Amino acid sequence: MPSRKPTPKAPRWGRGEFVRDEPRAENPLVYRAVLPIPDDEQEQMFAGARSCFTSWLESKGLATHLSSGVHRLTETYTLTVTDSYDTDGHQTALRLRLRESKEDRHEGTWQTTLTSAVDRASNTAYVGVDLEHYPSPGRRQVTPVPPRLVREILDHFTVSDGTIRLTTAPHLVRSDSVGLLTSALTDPTRGLPLVLVAEPPNDDATWEKLLTGVVRNLVGIASVFRLEREAVPAFREAAGDRHDVFPGQIRTYLPGVALGSAEDGRRHRLLTYRRLSDPKFRNADIRISRYPRQHAVTTPQPALLAEPAFPGIEEVLKDLRAARSQTAESSGNETVDSLRAQLSTANETIDKALEELSEAASARDLAERSRRALDEQLREATDRYEDEIADHDATQAQLSALRHQVAVLQQRLVEAGRAEDAYTPPAEEPAPMSFAELNERVQERMQHLVLTYDTSKAEDLDDDIKSSTWASKVWDALLALDSYGACSGGEQGFDGTFRDFCEASPQGMRTYPVTRVAMVESESVRSDKKFRQQRMLPVPSEVDASGKVFMEAHIKIDSKGRIAPRVHFYDDTAGATGKVIVGYIGPHLSNTRTN
Known part of the structure; x- marks a missing residue:
């Protein structure tokens, strides 16, 4: 059946339409642990730090030379030791840096730096560990396991984050200790993420293996709590429905938790047991660690660690x-x-x-x-x-206009004797907090859409710190497409494209910002075989016998960054299904300006 929709023209290049084409320089800092040392352990801090570093070097089979200076341990390993002292001769800082070159294997250069510093006037002391990766040309950065050095430090010192002891094993939470967990969650002095893993309904070896990987990847950058399955109901009651977990789920709580706040609940990423059990959800332990890693490497270091006064090139x-001067001086009496x-x-x-x-x-x-x-x-x-x-x-601007419109309409209803109708808010379900939640709800909610997109690709967006914002925007976009499908079905329906629909904003219908809607791709994308193939997306066989069509119409969920999510759709409201087909939700597909 031929479509009655007008065929849009291909757009010209425009700002915000495409991702930059320059190769992106990735931050070499891939891991950072900042570990505060308690007062009673500061006296032996430098000796303890050296001991931990020595043990770590020995585990690599390297000779230990911790005297000040540069030491070529092997052809690939270089160790630099730097000490700093105050005018009274007391040590104030220590830096131990091990650099490993793996250029011969095209793995680039790895650099691990331990920095320890103390301010005796304020009784403040830290041991910090940075891990940097400088990839070989043309290679991508990798996500490493935290250095074993950090485990050595946590075993040697008593390190706390607020009221929580940082350890190399998860804290076990039973029914009688749920109060301690909620106190840790809301502790205003907590500076690191808290990852809560709720035991599944039944014993699950795969889940146990995942937990081991999660703990290994979060050493030094987050605390991990294991919630016994019997304690889940008590925690759910204490935390409320915006911050709770169900059996088998894993949730990452950022600092500053406000229990009972729906807005705050969106900040704390939740992974469902179904998602964790999905074979397509690979490297779950690494992906769970991305939030805490990003938090760690983007949080500024304490000034004590960031600005220690170490001897520089002037000493050389x-x-x-x-x-x-010594060789130039001559008394004339020197012997050979x-x-x-x-x-x-x-x-x-x-x-x-x-x-x-x-x-x-x-x-x-x-x-x-x-x-x-x-x-x-x-x-x-x-x-x-x-x-x-x-x-x-x-x-x-839109909110102000809507508030004014609502106030005017409420006044008219009051004048018409319908005050109760004027101030009774309409039932509105909250937007999903993740793409996993969106996928669970979308089928039942969207009656005028055919959903053929890869749900696992959409749920991969949950790895990003902006995932809750994106999920909310995609939900709004799907609601708008659903409204369009409802209005366009049938011969007397809306006669125009989805973009026309959003521009017209029919009364009572959900729409999406027109500037975020593109009905066609650029000519360079249309004519490129690779780019076009990526946009050949699934449709029911009654739409196309091949099961795929070129799906160029899309909604821009974000216009900046490497991911810049998109929703690609095909307007079949005048075709076999009478609906809108959503064939893709995921990162921006390739074009001439992407890497």
């Missing part, structure tokens, strides 16, 4: 000048042996200086790569900020 130059000794000492100083200068040059190169990555992050953050401001301004 000072040693070189001293060696030069004494001159040889002076020359040997000078050569040792020069060799050491060259080693340290070479290390400084390597560190400078890596620092430059970090700077470029941070510049890229700043540019992306600025773009996102400007886009969010524009969205906020548009939403605020």
